[in-house]
Amino acid sequence: xSIRQGSLYPALHRLERRGWIKPSWGTSDNxxxxxxxxxxxxxxxxxxxxxxxxRKLSAAVSQVLESR
Numbered sequence: 001x002s003i004r005q006g007s008l009y010p011a012l013h014r015l016e017r018r019g020w021i022k023p024s025w026g027t028s029d030n031x032x033x034x035x036x037x038x039x040x041x042x043x044x045x046x047x048x049x050x051x052x053x054x055r056k057l058s059a060a061v062s063q064v065l066e067s068r
Contacts, residue, residue, distance in 0.1 A: 012037060015037075015043070016037075018042075018046075019040055019042045019043070020039065020040060020042055020043030020047075021038065021039055021040060021043050023035050024036050024037075024038070
């Protein structure tokens with residue numbers, strides 16, 4: 001799967017503005033300057049909410065499919 005820059009960078013900027021990720025600069029495996037991101041505490045909390053919602057949705061879909 002490939003994500004285009006036009007989709008990736010705006011999404012990263014939105015996550016950063018919301019305080020869900022924080023950037024830091026480092027060196028990549030090929031010795032180039034690279035920006036790395038990590039989840040903040042707020043980001044981890046939001047991820048937990050999203051995981052819970054996904055589990056509920058996927059359980060509901062499974063029930064529908066199994067009842068066929």
